[in-house]
Amino acid sequence: MSTNWQDYRATPAYDELIQEDGTPRLAANILVQYLASMEQQDLRARQAAAEVAMKEMGVTFTVYSQEEGTIDRAWPFDIIPRIIAKTEWDRIELGLKQRVHALNLFINDLYHASRILKDGIFPAEVLANSVNFRSQCIGISPPLDIWAHICGSDLVRDADGTFYVLEDNLRVPSGVSYMLENRLVTKRVFPELFEDYAPLPVDDYPSQLFDTLAALSPYPGERPEVVVLTPGIYNSAYFEHAYLAQQMGCELVEGRDLVVDDDDVVYKRTVRGLQRVDVIYRRIDDLFMDPEAFRADSLLGVKGLMRAWRAGKVALSNAPGAGVADDKVVYAFVPEIIKYYLDEDPIIPNVPTYRCLYLDEREYVLANLDKLVVKPANESGGYGMLMGPFSSKAERERFAEQIQANPRNYIAQPTLQISTVPTLVQGQIEPRHVDLRPFILSGERRQVTTGGLTRVALNKGSLVVNSSQGGGSKDTWIVDA
Amino acid sequence: MLSRVAENIYWMARHIERAENMARLIKVNTFLLLDLPKKVALGWTPLLAITGASELFYKRYKEPGERQVTKFLMVDETNPGAILPALRAARENGRTIRDIIPREAWELINELYLQSRDNINQALTKNGRHIYLNQIISSSQTLSGLLSGTMNHDAGYQFLCVGRSMERADMTTRIIDVRSADMLPKQTEESITYENIQWMGVLKSLTAYQMYRRSMQVRIHRGTVLRFLFQNQEFPRSVLHCVREVERGVNQIGSDRFTLQILERAKTSLLDTEVTSLDAKALHSYVDSVQLDLINLHNALAKAYFLPINE
Structure with missing residues (x-):
């Protein structure tokens, strides 16, 4: 039995491939026809082939379990790509560049003159309570005045077809390795589709990342020694750290591999002695990076790293303190931030956001907990959220208490009808909700990945796309239709 | 080459070699005992002495019988010199250097550990033990060959x-x-x-x-x-x-x-x-x-x- 697209549409959400009347969107036409022509068992066989390929390529994320220690788990991959028309993408790309540009100006301002506070655009009390503001960074000017060289912004599309930014990840965003690997798998599984389609390539990212990092070296003109700093094998993104290091031809180091000497220079310990390191792509959170400057109990970090960075002897990416803009309360102010620094209107809108910090907005949130999604300011991975429409009374009461105890820590947003993409579920094609995480590189110029990582909530009706909570991923095609 | 990476490769090799040596040792002792008359047979205690684990053994077991000693030397998690813990350690070493060793080598180490773990029951029977140990020896040899030929x-x-x-x-x-x-x-x-x-x-x-x-x-x-x-x-x-x-x-x-x-x-x-x-x-x-x-x-x-x- 093959797929009948007339029976497919079941949700009120926007579907990325199929229009309301059951016919394919323009850019998806060939793919949809092609899928419709395939028998269920053929689809299943392709899905199985993709899973084997993933396993062979060792694409995993790490989960920790008590009995097993660490285990690598394959991250579920769905073979049906998500397609976005290039004309639409071009605009998103502009919007992302605009956003990250403004955010970098914002971070740099916060650590210098703090004009935006003085001008009353951004409330000083939000900053005072920020857990990601690092007073150690005040007055420091990193190369090119850029703090967040790598940003991953999460986009969702609402029922009316509009893309919104859901959040910006400026600390250590992950997922780009899956974006790259997903394309390789799709090429293996559906080679014939590439005869009719020419999705824009994604595999330029590692070289762009390397160039972005290399340009930060304190010793221009010399061949820069770039390393990737990982917290180690127990980190859920360890696969990605190893992958990116390999792709860029850099060394993957842990904290104990590095040492900062009295001359404030960072060295790596090699079998031939100490060797200087110029740029560190660090995938360790600020607080664990340097026990001398931050948490003294951190075993992952490098003693003196902040000292070396402040002295300009090493470049860190992202810069320490960049996370101040990676905060769901700051997020709520991004439209104002863009207007303030660039005097432009945001090209991609924010999801309407209620800031519990303000009394009137808080009261609205408390009165409408059953309709809203409540998020703590500084959690990631979907942890600590309240999904109002799916919550119990007890959960809502618990959240109400937490919000009142610490209003600055919470924001709330309406529950969006986030868009769906046809997804293979036990041989059948069914709609599943997706988001999109593009990655934005900022250095001498700003570059955006072609598309990004599409994460899909594999459970029926679920809106949670996180890998730790039943999410999978899809290849994302930008197509010049 | 990073010092940590060098150290991990060194220990990975040692752990694999240790598992292989232990497998050979148990195998040979099994046959040796069959050849010696009961009254002169030395039993299994020498294996405990060779691995320097007698003390640990007697904390856990009373009798140094074949069943106890082979279990202790093959799969006992509390014995760091036992085959399975050595393979697990090799796998942990290997995991951190996946970008250095050829992918197939990592997969082989991974598989060797998982298989040895899943077949514990086989190892504990007299008949199955021989097959179990041979598999470990041959996988270890395959790994040596693979590394020598591809790294x-x-x-x-x-x-x-x-x-x-x-x-x-x-x-x-x-x-x-x-x-x-x-x-x-x-x-x-x-x-x-x-x-x-x-x-x-x-x-x-x-x-x-x-x-x-x-x-x-x-x-x-x-x-x-x-x-x-x-x-x-x-x-x-x-x-x-x-x-x-x-x-x-x-x-x-x-x-x-x-x-x-x-x-x-x-x-x-x-x-x-x-x-x-x-x-x-x-x-x-x-x-x-x-x-x-x-x-x-x-x-x-x-x-x-x-x-x-x-x-």
């Missing part, structure tokens, strides 16, 4: 060879030490036959029997066996050969003066000692001195190339 013979590969040789030398000396100590005391006609069977067992534990025959071309005899296992230039598990392998590796990695001095001392001791003339007591103290050389050698390697233990 750049760079510093990383040298650390692999150095680790493997260190573990081999260690095992060879341990086996000689324990086995020579429990040789049957009286030199009767009967005991000589069994003594030779036991020396044959020593050779077989080190897969040295066939090579001994080819190389020495004499019958099994204590003195020649000792000379073969300590001083033979060609046999890959003789102590001298292992030490030379370490030396070759160190020279390619970028030689460290102190390590080379220790290597020189170890080599001299091996070449200059007339092992055939050592009686049981002298042999024991000689083995002690060789083991001490190996410990010093490991410490020198760690100091020269690995991460410092404490800041």
Whole structure:
């Protein structure tokens, strides 16, 4: 039995491939026809082939379990790509560049003159309570005045077809390795589709990342020694750290591999002695990076790293303190931030956001907990959220208490009808909700990945796309239709 | 090459080699016991002595019977020298250097551990044990071949060879030490036959029997066996050969003066000692001195190339 697209549409959400009347969107036409022509068992066989390929390529994320220690788990991959028309993408790309540009100006301002506070655009009390503001960074000017060289912004599309930014990840965003690997798998599984389609390539990212990092070296003109700093094998993104290091031809180091000497220079310990390191792509959170400057109990970090960075002897990416803009309360102010620094209107809108910090907005949130999604300011991975429409009374009461105890820590947003993409579920094609995480590189110029990582909530009706909570991923095609 | 990476490769090689050696040891003991009469049979306690784990064993078990000792040496999680924990450690070492070793090698190590873990029940039966141990030996050999044939013979590969040789030398000396100590005391006609069977067992534990025959071309005899296992230039598990392998590796990695001095001392001791003339007591103290050389050698390697233990 093959797929009948007339029976497919079941949700009120926007579907990325199929229009309301059951016919394919323009850019998806060939793919949809092609899928419709395939028998269920053929689809299943392709899905199985993709899973084997993933396993062979060792694409995993790490989960920790008590009995097993660490285990690598394959991250579920769905073979049906998500397609976005290039004309639409071009605009998103502009919007992302605009956003990250403004955010970098914002971070740099916060650590210098703090004009935006003085001008009353951004409330000083939000900053005072920020857990990601690092007073150690005040007055420091990193190369090119850029703090967040790598940003991953999460986009969702609402029922009316509009893309919104859901959040910006400026600390250590992950997922780009899956974006790259997903394309390789799709090429293996559906080679014939590439005869009719020419999705824009994604595999330029590692070289762009390397160039972005290399340009930060304190010793221009010399061949820069770039390393990737990982917290180690127990980190859920360890696969990605190893992958990116390999792709860029850099060394993957842990904290104990590095040492900062009295001359404030960072060295790596090699079998031939100490060797200087110029740029560190660090995938360790600020607080664990340097026990001398931050948490003294951190075993992952490098003693003196902040000292070396402040002295300009090493470049860190992202810069320490960049996370101040990676905060769901700051997020709520991004439209104002863009207007303030660039005097432009945001090209991609924010999801309407209620800031519990303000009394009137808080009261609205408390009165409408059953309709809203409540998020703590500084959690990631979907942890600590309240999904109002799916919550119990007890959960809502618990959240109400937490919000009142610490209003600055919470924001709330309406529950969006986030868009769906046809997804293979036990041989059948069914709609599943997706988001999109593009990655934005900022250095001498700003570059955006072609598309990004599409994460899909594999459970029926679920809106949670996180890998730790039943999410999978899809290849994302930008197509010049 | 990062010091941590070098250290991980070194230990990965040692752990794999340890698992393989243990598998051989158990296998040979099983057959040896079948050949010896019940009244002279030494049972399984020598294996505990060889691995230096007697104390730990008696904390956990009362009787040093076949079932208990083999379980303890194969799958007991509390015994760091046991096969399964060694494979697990090798896998953890391998995981952190996945970007250095060929992908297939990582997959093989991963699979070897998972299979050994899943087949524990098979290992604990008398029939299944043989198959289980053979699988570990052959996978370990496959891994050696795979690495030698697909990995750049760079510093990383040298650390692999150095680790493997260190573990081999260690095992060879341990086996000689324990086995020579429990040789049957009286030199009767009967005991000589069994003594030779036991020396044959020593050779077989080190897969040295066939090579001994080819190389020495004499019958099994204590003195020649000792000379073969300590001083033979060609046999890959003789102590001298292992030490030379370490030396070759160190020279390619970028030689460290102190390590080379220790290597020189170890080599001299091996070449200059007339092992055939050592009686049981002298042999024991000689083995002690060789083991001490190996410990010093490991410490020198760690100091020269690995991460410092404490800041």
